[in-house]
Amino acid sequence: MAEDSEELYLSFLFLAFIILVFTSSANAVTMGELILRIYEDGVVAIEDRILPEVDYGNVTVKLLTNRVENILVVGGEGRLVSYQLNGDLVTLYGEIPNQVVIHYETSALTIKNGSLWTLEIYLHRDAEVVMPSRSVIISLSDVPKMIVGEANSLKLLLSPGFWKIEYVIQFTPHNTIQEAQDSSYIIIFSSIIGGPIAIVSAMLYIRRKKNSSMVLDDEKKVFELIKKRRRVTEAEIRALTRLPKTTVWRIVRRLERKGLVRVIKVNNRNEVELA
Template identity: 30%
Template sequence: MYCMNIKVSKVVFFILLFLLFQPIVFAENSYTVKDVTLTVFADGVVRVSAAISVNEDEATITLPLLSSQEHVFNVVVFDENTVPLDYEFGEGNITIYSLGASNVLLEYDTDALTRKEAGLWTLTISTPFELKVVFPENSVLMYMNAPPSVISSDGGKLKLTLYPGDWEISYELLYQRTTTHIVTQTVIQTTVQTKTQTTQPVEVMPTSAYYALVVCAIITIAVGLVLIKHRKRFKGLKTEEAEIVRFLKENNGRALEAELREAFPNIPRTTMWRLIKRLEKKGILRVRKVGLQNVVELA
């Protein structure tokens, strides 16, 4: 009888143990993180891009965020057919409604992973999965708390592959300084002309010609005012603003916001939107909503 009680107790124990760990097994099998890439921009903003393989029978998946929710913005979630998926934030994670999807692409920006002190940037991250980090151009590593799995290059940019754990990486951005010397030469020319005054008959200008000259003068003044106003609008533009305007001029005066982001990959999405709104406020651009896209046009 005593031996039977021991056997029953063991069976109950193993059943409870199985039930206890069963949800964790299901949670682990509901999705697989295939690839995570962190793209660090020159202003410290980090874009997190994650490719996830999903169990089609699962209604939702829950992923940990790499930064606090308050510092997460520009969230985009698509399935394998680029259909937007709904999501909601939890405490330190994001829940995606992925029923029927086999692959999910999650992308968001955050400004909480980097800090700058005395010209030195530091990336601090705690990751539960392997990921890749692509640093801005002209980045030089100054410190790492541990050696990465792989050090490589991606389009001339430094790329690190990090295994799960806590990471602290310091880097510095080196910019090439160019000095332009402008030499101004002043040429003074003195011309002495001697005119012989002769007496010529005075001709009276016809009335029609007089009115034609007046009209031409008015048109010239009007065109001059328009050009002056046009120049004032474009005067004082920053380099990135001028490049956006030049790009639009070369593309028949209009482009999708997505096309601008592709043309200027070094400008973060939020910075690009602020540039567009600033140019719109100056009266240089205007933004129209066409379906789900923003069309940016020269005003």
């Protein structure tokens, strides 16, 4: 009887120790860069960079929404990290690298009304927002910390708090990657809603010259990744190459037409493997 009690007591101590270790490691994380890339179809691709302070256990991170698609958690050298998704919380568990990037996509942050798009988001920390190509910002709910031209789009540095950005997409007859050598103009007429400041004439001229060799380099990069991973989803290709969604889609289709890869539909997602 005494032996049974001692075993039960030791089991209780062990269980308490395990719970203490995992509880103390939860949320032991430093938040890094937060990058949002908005695509022309309203999908927002998010890169949430974190620096876990533990190398084993579990770490929980709150996402920007609970409507998440194509989530991918990547550590150093492209190693995938185990995770569990529960609503807008993602918990990393097991062996955890000291640098982790959580990639995911969502269409829950944007709304379209006619030709007007609206991004509404609450940020808990500074974030970079890369606007869609050929987008024109109509209004901002506040003044960004910084506005920078990036390729043929804009990058906004936003402070924590609620943000509302209204914008439209300007489509042109030459709206393909192959014809992206043409110069692009982005004109912004912004007004600060509910504030005393009005930005009435801010114009940014962005010139991009992307030649065919750059397109071939991207194609080679994607093909080498497929060869290395043997089978990879299009979401993983976007995350690991940081190429836009439409660019990856076109490259994969070109490789498929050349007979180099095949695309397989698995659970509503595209997986790519060598042909």
